[in-house]
Amino acid sequence: MAHPKAAEVRKLTDADITEQIxxxxxxxxxxxxxxxxxxxxxxxxxxxxxxKLAQLLTVQKERSRSAAAS
Incomplete structure (x- = not known):
C-alpha cells in the first residue's frame, strides 16, 4: 500500500479527510x-x-489553524 503524497491529501475536501480518518x-x-x-x-x-492517519491529521490541523488565523 503506497502512502499518498501530501499534495494528494491536501486536494481532498474536509469531509473526505474526516471520513478517511x-x-x-x-x-x-x-x-x-x-x-x-x-x-x-x-x-x-x-x-x-x-x-497515513498522522498525515491526514496533520493536513486537518493545518486547515483548522489557517482558518482560525484568517
Missing part, C-alpha cells in the same frame, strides 16, 4: 483486536495505517 481509526481498532486474538498475519499494516 474515521476509517483508519476503525481499521486500527480492528488490527489491535486481531493482534490480541492472534489472528493478525501482517503486522506491517499497523505502521502503514498510523503513518
Amino acid at each position: 474515521d476509517g483508519i481509526r476503525r481499521e486500527l481498532f480492528d488490527l489491535r483486536f486481531q493482534q490480541a486474538t492472534r489472528q493478525l498475519s501482517n503486522t506491517h499494516r499497523f505502521k502503514e495505517s498510523r503513518t
